Amino acid sequence: MQPTILIIDDEKKLNDLLSRIIGLEGFRVLQAFTGKEGLKLLQQEDVLLVLSDVKLPDINGIDLVKTIKEKKPYVEVINLTAYGTISDGVKAIQNGAFNYITKGDDNDKIIPLVNQAIDKAILQYNKYLQDSKPTKHSFATIIGNSKAIQDAVTVARKVAATDTTILLLGETGTGKEVFASAIHHESQRKLMPFVAINCSSFSAELLESELFGYKAGAFTGALKDKKGLLEEAHHGTVLLDEIGEMSLELQAKLLRVLESKTFIKVGDTQTTQVNIRVIAATNRNLQQEAEAGRFRLDLYYRLSVFTINLPSLNERKADIELLVNFYLKDFSAKAGKHQPVMASGFIDLLNRHHWKGNIRELKNVIERVMILADSDILTADLLPVEFRYDTGDHSAIDLATIERQHIQKILSRSGGNKTEAARLLGIGLTTLYRKLEEYNLH
Numbered sequence: 001m002q003p004t005i006l007i008i009d010d011e012k013k014l015n016d017l018l019s020r021i022i023g024l025e026g027f028r029v030l031q032a033f034t035g036k037e038g039l040k041l042l043q044q045e046d047v048l049l050v051l052s053d054v055k056l057p058d059i060n061g062i063d064l065v066k067t068i069k070e071k072k073p074y075v076e077v078i079n080l081t082a083y084g085t086i087s088d089g090v091k092a093i094q095n096g097a098f099n100y101i102t103k104g105d106d107n108d109k110i111i112p113l114v115n116q117a118i119d120k121a122i123l124q125y126n127k128y129l130q131d132s133k134p135t136k137h138s139f140a141t142i143i144g145n146s147k148a149i150q151d152a153v154t155v156a157r158k159v160a161a162t163d164t165t166i167l168l169l170g171e172t173g174t175g176k177e178v179f180a181s182a183i184h185h186e187s188q189r190k191l192m193p194f195v196a197i198n199c200s201s202f203s204a205e206l207l208e209s210e211l212f213g214y215k216a217g218a219f220t221g222a223l224k225d226k227k228g229l230l231e232e233a234h235h236g237t238v239l240l241d242e243i244g245e246m247s248l249e250l251q252a253k254l255l256r257v258l259e260s261k262t263f264i265k266v267g268d269t270q271t272t273q274v275n276i277r278v279i280a281a282t283n284r285n286l287q288q289e290a291e292a293g294r295f296r297l298d299l300y301y302r303l304s305v306f307t308i309n310l311p312s313l314n315e316r317k318a319d320i321e322l323l324v325n326f327y328l329k330d331f332s333a334k335a336g337k338h339q340p341v342m343a344s345g346f347i348d349l350l351n352r353h354h355w356k357g358n359i360r361e362l363k364n365v366i367e368r369v370m371i372l373a374d375s376d377i378l379t380a381d382l383l384p385v386e387f388r389y390d391t392g393d394h395s396a397i398d399l400a401t402i403e404r405q406h407i408q409k410i411l412s413r414s415g416g417n418k419t420e421a422a423r424l425l426g427i428g429l430t431t432l433y434r435k436l437e438e439y440n441l442h
Contacts, residue, residue, distance in 0.1 A: 170310030218267025
C-alpha cells in the first residue's frame, strides 16, 4: 500500500496543486475543503499525514491539530498558513504539529518535510500497534524450540529493526519467505508493501519488466506504462527469492538500485527513484557462484551485508513433532474435523526420514495423511511407502520390492476391494490393475 496523505484546504487551486505535487512522489492523496470533511476522512481512511491550512471555514487549523492527535496520536500534521506568526507557530507545535510553514515562501520545503513526517508517522504507528493483536507474519509464528531455529530467529529479530540489506541462505523449503515476511513486519517499514518475487519463475527479459516496469511502446504489447515491483514496493521491502537464478545483466541493474536507489524502466530514458529495503534469498552458495563467474562478486558483497543461515529440517528434528501438531490442528480446523492423534511409532518414522524438501515436504506429507485418514488415529500405513522402509541407507532400497509389499498390505487391509485399495494408495484404479499385473498379484 502507498502512504496516505490528507490535504485540508478550502482554496481548491492550492489543494489541487499540492495534491498533484505530492501524488507524483508516489503517495496516495486525499482532499478535504473543511475541517469537518477532513476529520471524517481521517476516521474512514488509514491516513499517516495531514497538511492543513490554518484558516479553514469551520475551524482553526491549529486547534484541528489537537483534535487529530486526540483521535489518532500517530498521525503527523503540517500546518500551512498564508500569514505566519510566531505565536501561531508556537501554539501549533505545542498542539503536536510536525511543522508550521508559510505558503509560497516555503514551497521547496514541502516534499522533504512530507518525507520526514511520513517516516516519523510510521515509527509512531508501529509503537501504537505494539500491544495490539499479534500479526500472522510475526516471528511468533515461526515454530520450533531447537537451538538452530531459535538462533536464526534471534539474529533476524535484531536486524529487523535496522534498514540493512539481508541475505537469507538455506535449502529449499526451509522457510526463507516466512523469515523475510517476519523481518518486514517487525521493521519500521511494516505499514508499507512487502513484495516477494521468485527470480527463477521468469525469463531474464520478463523478470526485468516485472522488477523495473516499462514505458508504453517499449516492446510489442506494451500499450501503456506499467510500474515494476520495485516501484510498487516504494517505502517497503522487496524479497528477491532464488537470487542466484538472476542473469548477470540484471544483476548489474540490481546493483545500481542498491547503490543509488534508482533504476531506468524498460524503454525509458529517465531514472526512477525508490526507497526500498532488499532481502535476497537463495539455496546456492553465492560466493562459490561468484568465483565461478556465474554471479557478480560486487553484488554478492552488497547483498550479504547481513547473512542469516536457516537450518534444514534434518538439523532441527526436535521440532518435527511441534510442526506436525501445528499442521494437524490447521488442516483439521479447515476441514471442520476433530484433530487426530498419532499412533505409536508414527512420529518416529517422521523423525527417521531424511527431509530433502524440509518444512514444505513435511507439510505436504501431513496434508496427504489427513486426506487418507478414515479415523481420528493416524497410523504408519498412511505415510508414503518410503517412510516405512527408510533405513537411512537409501542406496540399498529396492523400490520395486517395497512397492509390491505395500500394495499387498493395502489390498489385505481393504479386504481385496481394489477400488478402496486404489483410493488408499492414492492412485487410479487403472494404475492399480497395471501394478497388480506387473507384480503378478491377484
